Amino acid sequence: MGQGISCRTGDENGFFSAVQFGDLETVQALLERDPTLVRQGTVYDRQSALHIAAANGQIEIVSMLLDRSVNPDCLNRHKQSPLMLAAMHGKISCVHKLIQAGANILMFDSLHGRTCLHHAAYYGHSDCLEAILSAARSSHVSLSWGFARFVNIRDGKGATPLHLAARQRRPACVHVLLDNGALVCASTGGYGFPGSTPLHLAARGGSLDCIRELLAWGADRLQRDASGRIPYAVALKRKHVACAALLNPSSAEPLVWPSPLKFISELNHDAKALLEQALMEANREKEKNILKGTAYSQPSPSHSDAGIDDNVSEASDTELCCICFDQVCTIEVQDCGHQMCAQCTLALCCHNKPNPTTACLNAPVCPFCRSTIAQLVVAKVKVVTDIDRDMYSSKLRRSRKSRNLSEGSSSFKGLSAVGSFGKMGARGSGRIATENDCIDKPFDP
Numbered sequence: 001m002g003q004g005i006s007c008r009t010g011d012e013n014g015f016f017s018a019v020q021f022g023d024l025e026t027v028q029a030l031l032e033r034d035p036t037l038v039r040q041g042t043v044y045d046r047q048s049a050l051h052i053a054a055a056n057g058q059i060e061i062v063s064m065l066l067d068r069s070v071n072p073d074c075l076n077r078h079k080q081s082p083l084m085l086a087a088m089h090g091k092i093s094c095v096h097k098l099i100q101a102g103a104n105i106l107m108f109d110s111l112h113g114r115t116c117l118h119h120a121a122y123y124g125h126s127d128c129l130e131a132i133l134s135a136a137r138s139s140h141v142s143l144s145w146g147f148a149r150f151v152n153i154r155d156g157k158g159a160t161p162l163h164l165a166a167r168q169r170r171p172a173c174v175h176v177l178l179d180n181g182a183l184v185c186a187s188t189g190g191y192g193f194p195g196s197t198p199l200h201l202a203a204r205g206g207s208l209d210c211i212r213e214l215l216a217w218g219a220d221r222l223q224r225d226a227s228g229r230i231p232y233a234v235a236l237k238r239k240h241v242a243c244a245a246l247l248n249p250s251s252a253e254p255l256v257w258p259s260p261l262k263f264i265s266e267l268n269h270d271a272k273a274l275l276e277q278a279l280m281e282a283n284r285e286k287e288k289n290i291l292k293g294t295a296y297s298q299p300s301p302s303h304s305d306a307g308i309d310d311n312v313s314e315a316s317d318t319e320l321c322c323i324c325f326d327q328v329c330t331i332e333v334q335d336c337g338h339q340m341c342a343q344c345t346l347a348l349c350c351h352n353k354p355n356p357t358t359a360c361l362n363a364p365v366c367p368f369c370r371s372t373i374a375q376l377v378v379a380k381v382k383v384v385t386d387i388d389r390d391m392y393s394s395k396l397r398r399s400r401k402s403r404n405l406s407e408g409s410s411s412f413k414g415l416s417a418v419g420s421f422g423k424m425g426a427r428g429s430g431r432i433a434t435e436n437d438c439i440d441k442p443f444d445p
């Protein structure tokens with residue numbers, strides 16, 4: 001190995017360490033003296049200067065090398081590109097720069113047959129993951145390969161990026177991948193135990209957050225791996241008690257991100273974030289009961305609880321949801337303009353368990369006027385006039401009262417609102433009651 005390299009190690013060593021530490025002046029001076037250095041590799045791993053700069057996040061050096069027409073796709077000993085190394089080490093600016101310079105996102109290394117997407121997922125760099133995915137959307141890859149195929153790309157052992165993220169306890173990456181069309185129930189070939197799904201691998205890794213994300217996206221607790229085990233059995237064997245509790249098929253089903261929303265193709269980003277937060281809050285409430293028997297205790301005060309309290313204290317200045325009279329209206333239905341809270345929005349189209357044979361792919365309808373929901377957006381905060389204020393304070397009193405009557409938490413109660421839809425008109429203000437007329441009818445005996 002490395003023939004023809006030994007005679008010049010002096011300059012090279014200085015060059016590579018200058019690259020590693022981002023010493024641009026030294027790098028440029030050495031390149032003046034010997035321009036062939038850009039094409040040299042380190043003795044053992046055959047890392048080029050571009051590899052080293054990318055792995056260390058030395059964006060100035062990366063830019064300078066690319067400006068000198070260094071091939072962005074040069075390979076090291078393991079057929080890894082600089083982009084793979086940048087993704088591995090979470091060097092987002094280098095990832096951007098390399099992609100911009102035309103780096104190929106569809107290359108496989110020779111170690112495990114992994115792409116830059118696998119490396120970003122494995123090492124948990126969700127920002128790099130998103131950068132690569134957005135490049136895939138707009139590049140020839142989506143035309144020639146198909147974007148969905150790229151998201152679900154398999155390594156040498158049949159693992160998709162989602163499998164790796166779930167196994168390595170990377171909930172943010174799991175989220176990004178699911179959001180971009182990763183198949184939640186895909187099973188591996190030989191990675192982990194044969195036939196493992198992402199849920200099996202999350203159970204093995206013991207990440208409650210990953211399990212939460214996967215279940216909320218509809219992962220099947222009853223799917224078996226090649227040796228017939230369900231994820232629950234995997235978590236038990238690994239002694240991940242809390243994970244096992246969630247995965248136990250006899251535990252309450254978590255709420256699942258409603259499939260109709262998956263198909264509102266351009267779901268408004270902020271509205272989506274609110275809905276996702278509401279879904280996770282509701283599932284955390286369910287979890288509290290499930291986890292009661294286990295030694296696992298939730299970190300407190302939990303982030304979600306704080307969020308709810310904030311909403312309530314702001315309620316006097318904003319519109320309360322006319323379905324639950326508990327949460328603030330945060331979501332507006334377009335085109336009709338009706339508003340409700342995120343929890344109620346979800347309740348209208350959430351199923352505890354989606355039935356794949358009857359799963360309705362129709363767009364959900366507005367609960368107030370039954371018109372098709374074209375888009376969900378974040379509701380604008382209304383300016384409150386003095387006259388309105390009386391109305392709000394009476395609503396607030398009602399809200400407090402119903403809060404006291406309820407044993408469940410506020411957010412969870414919101415999600416059960418759909419069950420008591422028929423009573424809505426009676427509790428609502430006059431304005432809403434008239435709007436409710438059309439939907440009260442189907443519920444009347």
Ligand SMILES: [Zn+2]
Nearest residue numbers: 321324341344
């Ligand atoms: Zn509501």
Ligand SMILES: [Zn+2]
Nearest residue numbers: 336338366369
């Ligand atoms: Zn409406």
